[in-house]
Amino acid sequence: MAKFFNNSVHRRQFIQGLGLATGAALTGSMIGVSRSARAEEFEISMQLGWLISNGQLGEVAADKLGYYKDAGLSLKIVAGGPNVDGVASVASGRSNVGQLSSSPSLMLARSAGIPIKCIAAGYQQHPFTYFSLKKDPVNEPKDMIGKTIATQGTARILLRALLAKHGIAEGDVKVIVMGGDMGPLMTGQVHAVTGWQSNINALKILGDQRVDMRLWDAGIQLYANPYYVTDETLDQHSDKLAAFVSATARGWDWVRQNPDAAVDALVERYPNLDAESERQAVGLILNYVFNDETKAGGWGTMKRENWEAQIKTYADLGQFKNEVPSVDDVMTTSILEATAADRPKAG
The missing domain is CATH 3.40.190.10 (Periplasmic binding protein-like II)
Structure with missing residues (x-):
């Protein structure tokens, strides 16, 4: 399951692959959040880095229970895959929220000149x-x-x-x-x-x-399923992102309390998934989503020190082809801080 971003990516390849649309996005001329067909709702188009899986249990639950609608949002989950460049989709404005399989992909993209930044960590430890x-x-x-x-x-x-x-x-x-x-x-x-x-x-x-x-226990501690957005979306639509994070956090908390019903909802929406296997996996998934870190900092929390260690590891191995990104380049806690009262503290 090749879920890691190819470290040979660089900005020119992104622009060549997407043409003028990406060029516009990289210069900050494209708006990140679109108004949905439903009046007064904003569509969050969430581009995945891989195929739809149990990693989306919380989003599916939040959507089914009306949490996004209550927040004035609608949600579209866009599957990734081996032939889908999710980062390019978000950078171009086709989607306004992305989720990568692994945090190093975001660091490498940022170093390549792609203006994206993590706003929350889906899994507190990498599986x-x-x-x-x-x-x-x-x-x-x-x-x-x-x-x-x-x-x-x-x-x-x-x-x-x-x-x-x-x-x-x-x-x-x-x-x-x-x-x-x-x-x-x-x-x-x-x-x-x-x-x-x-x-x-x-x-x-x-x-x-x-x-x-x-890998985590052996000392290489990465985040999995990090949520990310462009700098422009963060700057212009932080209120929508806060609403999205709050609703998603509520969804994951409901999954924590109702794992069997959550699996039913997931398989109902995506019948290609196997219900028996998902029931076996849901407890393990929840242990990655909720732990002592979330008990203290709430769902989606992340630490600057962890990102600093990741950047240093990749820099020491010469993985950044361009400038080594700073912590502030690759992550922000602004959305987490804005939603601190809404995100469940459970572990």
């Missing part, structure tokens, strides 16, 4: 995990030495970061690029594979022999 088997487990980074690790091409940088943090030479670990298939682990071709811990269907094949080493 990216190294999976191995009990017969030859990878419990900690040093266990990778002398072994073969299969990972997605866009996630190789995460392995490099992990090895660097633990003082392990890259040559001591053999890396094979793969997709989301767990088969090579089961057949003994590799010692560990990577994926999201929340991808229940893909992990079923590993059964009770599965061993997990989360």
